[in-house]
Amino acid sequence: MKEKRFYATYSFKAENFKKAKSIAFDICVEQTVEFPFDLIENEFIKNNFVGKIEKLKKINDKYFAKISYHNLTAGLEFTQFLNVLFGNTSIKKGIKLESFELSDYFNSFFKGPRFGINGLRKLLNIYGRPIICSALKPMGLSTENLANLALKFASGGIDIIKDDHGLANQPFSPFKKRVIKVTEKIKKFKTIYTPNITADSENEIFKRAYFAKKCGAGGVVISGFLCGIPVVKKLSEDKKFNLPIFFHPAFMGSFTSDADSGISHSALYGQLSRLSGADAIIFPNFGGRFSFTKDDCRNIISGCKINMGKIKPNLPAPGGGISLENIKNLKNFYGNDVIFLIGGGLFKYSKDIIKSCQEFKKLIF
Numbered sequence: 087m088k089e090k091r092f093y094a095t096y097s098f099k100a101e102n103f104k105k106a107k108s109i110a111f112d113i114c115v116e117q118t119v120e121f122p123f124d125l126i127e128n129e130f131i132k133n134n135f136v137g138k139i140e141k142l143k144k145i146n147d148k149y150f151a152k153i154s155y156h157n158l159t160a161g162l163e164f165t166q167f168l169n170v171l172f173g174n175t176s177i178k179k180g181i182k183l184e185s186f187e188l189s190d191y192f193n194s195f196f197k198g199p200r201f202g203i204n205g206l207r208k209l210l211n212i213y214g215r216p217i218i219c220s221a222l223k224p225m226g227l228s229t230e231n232l233a234n235l236a237l238k239f240a241s242g243g244i245d246i247i248k249d250d251h252g253l254a255n256q257p258f259s260p261f262k263k264r265v266i267k268v269t270e271k272i273k274k275f276k277t278i279y280t281p282n283i284t285a286d287s288e289n290e291i292f293k294r295a296y297f298a299k300k301c302g303a304g305g306v307v308i309s310g311f312l313c314g315i316p317v318v319k320k321l322s323e324d325k326k327f328n329l330p331i332f333f334h335p336a337f338m339g340s341f342t343s344d345a346d347s348g349i350s351h352s353a354l355y356g357q358l359s360r361l362s363g364a365d366a367i368i369f370p371n372f373g374g375r376f377s378f379t380k381d382d383c384r385n386i387i388s389g390c391k392i393n394m395g396k397i398k399p400n401l402p403a404p405g406g407g408i409s410l411e412n413i414k415n416l417k418n419f420y421g422n423d424v425i426f427l428i429g430g431g432l433f434k435y436s437k438d439i440i441k442s443c444q445e446f447k448k449l450i451f
Contacts, residue, residue, distance in 0.1 A: 139153055
């Protein structure tokens with residue numbers, strides 16, 4: 087018989103076990119019926135639809151509550167699944183969603199990454215080493231200049247060239263013109279180009295995705311929290327599209343910025359990106375211009391690979407603060423199953439971008 091319930095684990099601080107149990111039960115009610123429990127007369131609703139505390143334990147200064155929810159509370163909708171996981175409770179300070187476990191019911195609904203780690207490696211024909219990536223930037227360059235930069239990246243041996251997430255459909259480099267120019271410039275190389283398809287509507291996102299595919303792009307980049315991760319899921323499951331999706335973290339920072347509230351790095355960047363169908367998740371590397379720590383990045387790696395049934399693991403893609411000088415240390419930290427995204431570091435290393443790319447590639451072997 088298929089499991090009727092899925093699970094979520096939350097952390098919070100409390101004065102004692104009794105208070106912790108009260109907070110956990112409040113989550114059970116808030117995330118489901120959102121109604122005074124004592125006033126619910128229907129026993130079936132009380133016994134089935136209200137969340138249940140499965141485990142409650144204290145680790146160091148925090149309590150961890152594992153709560154189960156009936157599959158029917160979320161139906162078969164991604165939006166409602168997220169709402170049950172952390173809807174109203176996300177508004178309450180001091181409670182963090184740490185992780186979640188799918189039931190068989192949802193394992194059939196969420197397909198996960200189409201390619202994942204093994205599929206991306208097969209597509210790129212890259213094995214036994216990290217994958218290297220760079221971004222077209224800065225914003226403001228003309229389409230021709232961006233295309234010429236892509237040519238330099240490809241000539242230097244970069245595996246993946248992505249649009250910077252700030253490149254959209256601006257007058258200085260309109261989306262269609264940029265995709266045509268860049269794909270034309272690099273078509274003789276093994277490099278793949280992934281344009282940014284982030285847009286205001288699902289219809290426009292799909293139009294850009296299919297236009298990119300028609301022009302010969304090897305994948306796409308999308309800021310999933312700007313567009314809505316159910317849209318990413320829909321695109322990843324589109325058999326006719328059938329290209330890798332790279333998830334950019336724009337707009338996600340506030341979820342993990344507080345140590346005691348929000349969503350854990352593992353659940354947000356790892357598990358949720360996989361549920362959306364993203365084949366790789368971009369995030370800030372530790373030691374750069376962002377505040378992510380080694381532990382944060384380690385937790386993201388865990389979320390990218392943790393067992394989620396049939397859902398494939400995806401590739402962590404750290405960027406921001408990566409330089410050629412620290413790449414060997416980063417390889418020791420991340421291992422081979424990683425996409426190293428380096429932008430400004432290539433320009434800082436040398437004015438000769440092709441030379442910088444060649445050196446980058448040497449260092450990851």
